[in-house]
Structures are given as C-alpha cells and as structure tokens.
Amino acid sequence: MRQRSERRAAISCPQTTALLAWYDRHHRRLPWRVVPGEHPDPYRVWLSEIMLQQTTVKAVAPYYARFLTHWGDVRALAAAALDEVLKSWAGLGYYARARNLHACARAVVERHGGEFPNSEAELRALPGIGAYTAAAIAAIAFDAPATPVDGNIERVIARLYAVDLPLPDAKREIHRLASALTPRRRAGDFAQAMMDLGATICTPRKPACALCPWHKGCAAHARGDVEAFPRRMPKREGALRRGAAFVALRTDGCLLLRARPAKGLLGGMTEVPTTEWLEEFDERKARAGAPHLSAGQSNRRVAWRRIPGTVRHVFTHFPLELSIYAAVCPARTSAPDGMRWAALDHIAGEALPSVMRKVIAKVVADGRTGDRTTAKIQNRKDLR
DNA sequence: GAATCGTGGGG
DNA sequence: TCCCCAAGATT
Numbered sequence: 001m002r003q004r005s006e007r008r009a010a011i012s013c014p015q016t017t018a019l020l021a022w023y024d025r026h027h028r029r030l031p032w033r034v035v036p037g038e039h040p041d042p043y044r045v046w047l048s049e050i051m052l053q054q055t056t057v058k059a060v061a062p063y064y065a066r067f068l069t070h071w072g073d074v075r076a077l078a079a080a081a082l083d084e085v086l087k088s089w090a091g092l093g094y095y096a097r098a099r100n101l102h103a104c105a106r107a108v109v110e111r112h113g114g115e116f117p118n119s120e121a122e123l124r125a126l127p128g129i130g131a132y133t134a135a136a137i138a139a140i141a142f143d144a145p146a147t148p149v150d151g152n153i154e155r156v157i158a159r160l161y162a163v164d165l166p167l168p169d170a171k172r173e174i175h176r177l178a179s180a181l182t183p184r185r186r187a188g189d190f191a192q193a194m195m196d197l198g199a200t201i202c203t204p205r206k207p208a209c210a211l212c213p214w215h216k217g218c219a220a221h222a223r224g225d226v227e228a229f230p231r232r233m234p235k236r237e238g239a240l241r242r243g244a245a246f247v248a249l250r251t252d253g254c255l256l257l258r259a260r261p262a263k264g265l266l267g268g269m270t271e272v273p274t275t276e277w278l279e280e281f282d283e284r285k286a287r288a289g290a291p292h293l294s295a296g297q298s299n300r301r302v303a304w305r306r307i308p309g310t311v312r313h314v315f316t317h318f319p320l321e322l323s324i325y326a327a328v329c330p331a332r333t334s335a336p337d338g339m340r341w342a343a344l345d346h347i348a349g350e351a352l353p354s355v356m357r358k359v360i361a362k363v364v365a366d367g368r369t370g371d372r373t374t375a376k377i378q379n380r381k382d383l384r
Numbered sequence: 385g386a387a388t389c390g391t392g393g394g395g
Numbered sequence: 396t397c398c399c400c401a402a403g404a405t406t
Contacts, residue, residue, distance in 0.1 A: 192402090
C-alpha cells in the first residue's frame, strides 16, 4: 500500500475546473448516485464500489438493487447468513468480494458501531477495501480530498500526460499525476468525473476526443495516437484446463449439488459434482470419478451418459473445457456424503456460478434425459 | 512482485 | 470468433 502525502492543487487548476463543469452537465445518472448537493449513504457507496470492482455498470445495476431490497443497511447485511449473501451474488463473479463484503459489514458493526469510518486509513483496514476503494469511499461518501485511481482514471491520466511507462509499473506515476489535479473541495465529484470521462469519452477504443473537455491539453491527442495509451505489459495466457461435470437428475425434479471449498476458485459457491480441472485430463479416468448413485436395496448403479460436445468457460487466468455427463435416477436415490438434492424449481436461488448454470443448461438443451424431469427443467429460463 | 480470482459485452 | 477489459483485492 502507498500512504504518501500527496500534493494537491491549492486552488483548482483550469483543468480541474473544466472537468467539474463538464461533469455538472454530462455526468451519468447511476442508481448509487444521489442528486448533487445531497449526501450519499456511505453504505450504498461502499456496496456499489465493491460490486463495481472489475465489473461493468450494466452488470452491477440489478445486483445492487436486489441487495438493497434484501439488506437496506449495514446492520441488516451483517446479520445475514453468508450463504444468503453468496446466493444473491451468484453470477456477478469474483466471489471473494461477497465473502469480504459480508466480513466487512460485520467489522463495521463490531469495530465502528455500525457507521462506516470516514478516513482512508480506517476504510483501507476493512475486508475487501483496498487502496482504490478506500479512496473512492472517502471522496464520494465523505467528500474527503482523496484520489481513487481505477482503470478509467489510469487511461485518462495516461493519455493526458502521454505516460510512456507501461502498466502496472506506471500506477505510482499515474496516481501522483491524478493527485496533483485533485481539488480540495468536490474531490468525490472530480473522481467520478474522471471515471465518467473514461467511460463515455476517453474510451479504450475510438475515444470521442472532439467532445472531451481536456482534449486541448491532452498529450496523447497532440501526438495523434491516443489509443496507444495506456501502455501495458503483455500478459501471459493460462493453459487450457479440462474436467468432467456430472449432472444427476432425480425423477422427482431434483438436481444433485454440493458446496465448493470455502476459499479459492468459486470459493463457497454451489456446484454439480466435478472432477478436478487440470491441464492433464484423461477422459477415461474422469468417467470413473462420477458419483456412485444407487437407490435403496436394488443397489443398481445409475448409468452416466456422456452429453455430446463440451462446455467452455473462460476464467481470468485460464480457459476451461468440461465434458458433461448426465444421469437420471429414481426419486428415492439418496445423496452421497457431502452432497444434497436440490429442487429444480428453486435452482434460481442457489449460489450457482455462471459456469455451473452453463453446465446445467447444456444438459437441458441436450434434452434427451427421457422423462418428465427433462420437460420440467426445459421450461426454466433461469438457467441462462 | 507475481498469481489468483468471474463474467459478459463490445469492437 | 477472438481479443480486450470493466469503479481491484488478496496472498
């Protein structure tokens, strides 16, 4: 972490003034923003900032609304069970955020009496709040002269000054440059103004420089190669991993599920049973890893059927290809240790990450499980 | 400092 | 189809 005292414009420089004026006219209307002049609820600012980490505004909006209907303040969220939070977060990705969100709510109640602290340092000490988010909350919720630097601001600043050093090494320099522009008053508006500028004008590709309040002083624009900034270090791509996933359907309309380990990839989320996901994948061995399902005394193993094709999914650091197996078993089939039967009618409420919904949807689309169960899930829309 | 950690949309 | 990357944090 970098907690250095930053130099700020004693009086707003012309650049700062111009951007704030632009923001007053062209700011985005977003669900977590309040009308100018009103003080935002720190809980809502925090909730939106956590959700917006590496996540688009469009994706966040419905989740934000749903969270507020369930948990209107930090005490309500702190009192919730983690499982319920994970269920509401399912599909949004980066699930450590949900675990930290819950831990943070409890920390705010226990350490701070249910009120968010207003200093960057205290915010930074809370779970899931890093340098960016601490500065963002301080500036937006408490109007403190802090300088959050997100991907938008990195791009805007890198272009404005034609920063040649590639990211992520340039982060320090970009933060210094952004700090120097941050006004003592309206720091929150200034930060949001740069984000809005980056999101609507100074976009990664095909920026609308003609509409930019900063284009006259923009070094990258003067050079004529705006899109070349920010420079970035090339990133290695992860090797393909493979695995098998097993979708067991019971004739009474239930699906076999289990919980993933609390930490790590998709930590704490729900899944259908799967093998490990490895670069070295042996389909024959994988098949042997299918859950052993038998019903009552008859003790006949259910047959697993390979669904043609695969399910592909791309995680941040590796692509995944899953072979899918399906089985239909009698209603009295019991669940193996550590697994449970979940009603398909309530599958939408399960903490299933997107990759698992894809897997289940694949079986549904295949549509050859051959009984009423198929018809039941084929009618469900929440699998997409 | 480098790896890990999701997902969906846009060009 | 492929590639980029979005209001980053944690270990």
